[in-house]
Amino acid sequence: MSALLSVQGVHTFYGSIEALKGVDVTINEGEIVTLIGANGAGKSTLLMTICGKPQAREGRIVFAGEDITRLATHDLVRRGIAQSPEGRRIFPRMTVMENLQMGAIAVDDSHFDQDLEEVFTLFPRLKERITQRAGTMSGGEQQMLAIGRALMSRPRLLLLDEPSLGLAPLVVKQIFQAITAINRTKKMTVFMVEQNAFHALKLAHRAYVMVNGRITMTGSGAELLANEEVRSAYLEGGH
């Protein structure tokens, strides 16, 4: 396996506040890697820094052998990075179809129909709602749309920020099944931020733990699931 994404000593600031304090993360081709940690640890900031919003003040981000640290956000999709961001950020006043079209806006549209079919196979619910305004859908449907939209650009690396947040357990299960399916059948690499640590660790090949803008632990999903520290900090309270 070769490193698809490598984050090297990245520091990110919001104004004078240092949100990431020297983060190193490596994602290999074909893996599902998860990043767990408490609220405000900097998990979402890391995903957004990979996408250049904001850009890292120090350190390097290398994707598929290319230094992307200083690239503009809108140039990353064409290189193969797509994100389903925190809060889903679907376009509420557009239809489901228009949202999916937006997902494919920066890429060659010759395989649009095929990609659309694949998203509908993954999330049949979206097909039923194709002409509905996205803002009127339920949280789970919006999450499906956010992931489907990201898939429409045929990414090599899919960044997912809290895909299970605020969703009913049954829907969470559906979403995680879909993520596994994307990884298995399409060989897509997934980097996922999650608060739902139990599910995420079960699903992931490898995992990182972030505390206050630093990576404090790393290992396989199973290792971290068995780790006492992780259990008491992130898994207590039952799932």
Add this chain to the structure above:
Amino acid sequence: MDYFIQQLINGLSLGAIYGLIAIGYTMVYGIIGMINFAHGEVYMIGSFIALITFLVLGVVGITWVPLALLLMLVFAMLLTSVYGWTIERIAYRPLRNSPRLAPLISAIGMSIFLQNYVQLLQGARSKPLQPIVTGSLTFFDGQVTISYVRLATIVLTLALMVGFTQLIQRTSLGRAQRACEQDKTMAALLGVNVDRVISLTFVMGAALAAVAGMMVMLIYGVIDFYIGFLAGVKAFTAAVLGGIGSLPGAMLGGVIIGLIEAFWSGYVGSEWKDVATFTILVMVLIFRPTGLLGRPEIEKV
């Protein structure tokens, strides 16, 4: 009745012009949340470019009226677009991440600059133009006349509106533009070059304002460096009345303002027509700040 229809026609053609300018206000507001106070001047520049094009065409010997009009339209739209693009680049883009007041002040500065720029280059005296398009349709035994120019203004505006709505609703550029209105960060994550979309918004607004400028010159036959101020403020009123940020709203607001002006002038007297228009602005801001077709900010996210 005849008189009523006459005022109706006058109001519609005037309203079409306000509507064309109002679209520039409403689109820019929709995408970057600022009022482009220099937009009235863009319209004024559009009418000057149309006039200059006409004079140049006369010099080079193109006097066949339909061709001359077409060339005027094309040049006015193209060159005014360049102005729109440049204004955004110089006066607004450097202030993209500043407090909201900064670009607003920059807009007012740009407005004053453009007025003086045209005054300096073209002189302060108003520019008369002999009628290029003459003739009219008459109805009701000559009681109602619709000049060809007014008719053309209404038809051209309708055509532009239809085309423009299609552009916004059906093309990927239109989708990108609506996406930027709703969430610029997300649009960038999807690969939309947000700065380019904003530039294009200014270009489109300027092109439509240029059409308005050219039609005004043809209807009234006289322009000066100051016409942008009042027309701009009225088109802004139209945009607010229709609901700022809404394209159909801008058009509707323009038509309503045009009709009010025409009927006020026709039945009450033209002295107070501006007061009537601005009373509406005040009323709308007090009683329905979202405008007629504006959307209240309630959305499930």
